Amino acid sequence: PFYARWPHADMHRAQSPDCLHQVTQGVGAHLITWLTSIMGEDELDARLARLPPAHNLRNFARGISGLSRVSGSERKAIYAQILGGIIGRVPREAVRATRALLNFMYIAAFEVHSEDTLGALRDTLDQFHKNKAVFQKHNPDLDFNFPKMHMLEHYEPDIRYIGTTDNTNTETTERMHVDNAKNALRASNHKDFVVQMCRWLQRRHSIHLFAVWLAWRQGTTYDARRRPPKAEKRNPVVLAKVPPVPRKQISDLEREHGITGFKAALKTFL
Known part of the structure; x- marks a missing residue:
């Protein structure tokens, strides 16, 4: 490649961690697919729908298989309760692999890291690799050699090299x-x-x-977040469908209601 002779170029360093697209919307979405291949869509939907409601947890009353264009926040809501929907229905190795990958997601998103947290990050990834073969038993064509899965191996060294993942997470600019x-x-x-x-x-x-x-x-400061004041609500004008006093003469309007010049104005309008 063209950068091979550049003394200070390292393309592996150019790929920074992105928790949103690599983990939440990446490997995490694959995890749901692998679990679905073991349980089936109907069973997974039914189990998630039967989970009791809890504070700050979204209730998927119709399951998750019917969701389209799933957002990052919806993915996180699924991950927060997916373990409760698979325990007792999938092999223990699948539960361990799921738990390890979920732990990796949460630890990778820490805003502060230490040697202990980075060690835990590596341990959770090793635990996932140790138990991931169970997914291949139910899907022989499954291949774990894809870029987003490989990128997880670089999270620990990249955090040591450039800092925590909130510095490079595209979720910040997704808005x-x-x-x-x-x-x-x-x-x-x-x-x-x-x-x-x-x-x-x-x-x-x-x-x-x-x-x-x-x-x-004007000597002021412009604030783009400031909204213009709302207009005052006015009572709507209600017009009667049937006039209370029908067949009024124009002369009566001028005499009884003081509407002067109405006849001339009506001629101009017509």
Whole structure:
């Protein structure tokens, strides 16, 4: 490769840990697939649906097999109770492998590490590798040699080298998908939406810069998070379907209600 002769280039260091896409949405999603191959979708859904509700835990009343485009928060909600749904139904090795991989997920996300936590991180990964063969018994075509699984081997040395994973986790910037992609798509007519999305983002940026300039001219500070005040709610105007006094003459309106110039205004309108 072109970087082979570069004295200070190490492509292995260029791949930093990403807990969201490599673990939560990566190996963790594969784990659910492996468990489903052992239990079956209906059995796993039924067991998760029967778990008693608990504080801060999402209840999957219809199971998880019907979920589409599962978000990271939904994945975490599944992992928080998946052990309760598989114990007693899958082999012990599968339970141990699942528990080890879940422990790896949680320890890898620590914001502070020590020699003890890094040692526990390595031990949980070794425990998973020790028991993972049970998944291949139920799925002979299963191959654990894929990039996201291999990346787990680099978590411990990478944490020692560049720091904790919250520095490189893309979950921090995942919220920008809503502002820069989803909201922009909703503002389009869904036809040739890429051009419309770019134009919408450019205009939003221009409005932001103009608001900052106005605030500077007024000697204030612009806060993009501040929302405009809500308009006061007014009582809706209710019109009667049937007039209470039918067949009123225009002269009666001017005489009884003081509506002067109504006849001339009506002629102009008509």
